[in-house]
Amino acid sequence: MSMFGQVYVKNNQYKIKGDFHHLTPNIPIRSADENWKLLGVTNPRDMTYIHTYGGEAIFFESLSKGKLMASRCDNDKCEFKGTVYQPFRIHCPDCLGKNTVIDMTDLAKKTAKVHTFMVCERSGAFNLLDKPIKFINVEFEGVSTILMGYLSVGEPKIGMKVTPIFNTLDPTYTILDLSWVPEGTPEKDLPRGFSF
Numbered sequence: 768m769s770m771f772g773q774v775y776v777k778n779n780q781y782k783i784k785g786d787f788h789h790l791t792p793n794i795p796i797r798s799a800d801e802n803w804k805l806l807g808v809t810n811p812r813d814m815t816y817i818h819t820y821g822g823e824a825i826f827f828e829s830l831s832k833g834k835l836m837a838s839r840c841d842n843d844k845c846e847f848k849g850t851v852y853q854p855f856r857i858h859c860p861d862c863l864g865k866n867t868v869i870d871m872t873d874l875a876k877k878t879a880k881v882h883t884f885m886v887c888e889r890s891g892a893f894n895l896l897d898k899p900i901k902f903i904n905v906e907f908e909g910v911s912t913i914l915m916g917y918l919s920v921g922e923p924k925i926g927m928k929v930t931p932i933f934n935t936l937d938p939t940y941t942i943l944d945l946s947w948v949p950e951g952t953p954e955k956d957l958p959r960g961f962s963f
């Protein structure tokens with residue numbers, strides 16, 4: 768049995784297998800100042816959370832195949848018909864209709880540039896990215912929203928043209944499977960597992 772819980776769906780129901788939480792023994796907290804008197808216990812906790820992607824699943828599935836999907840409102844009755852959203856929005860915020868999923872990989876390769884950026888020298892718990900983390904806000908021609916991402920090579924500059932890269936070798940099916948590099952970066956400089 769796997770150490771971690773696993774989930775699949777059959778007949779429209781979750782089927783779960785394995786351990787979703789682990790009982791780890793408590794450890795006493797004692798006082799070195801007062802003859803090792805008991806003050807409390809630690810409570811280690813480790814659990815697996817079931818996170819459902821719903822209508823966004825195709826976005827993450829596509830990243831694993833080297834494609835960047837966006838969504839677009841195609842509702843004739845919507846005042847803002849034709850608006851393209853990246854990050855992916857399942858529904859149009861104006862008419863609340865269901866958006867059409869579109870492949871914008873080529874558009875991103877041709878027009879992505881840094882709108883603004885921030886460099887983080889420190890991060891919170893469970894961070895998986897190398898520090899300093901170069902967060903960039905990426906803008907695209909014809910897209911009405913801006914996408915947050917991280918630059919894997921080089922230093923960010925406002926207006927710099929960037930190219931998407933995808934973790935297709937060992938995808939995590941999270942947003943970390945998408946990263947960015949300056950336009951013209953050679954394939955050999957990409958992080959492990961990533962390709963154009």
Ligand SMILES: [Zn+2]
Pocket residue numbers: 840841842845846847848859860861862863864
């Ligand atoms: Zn709409």
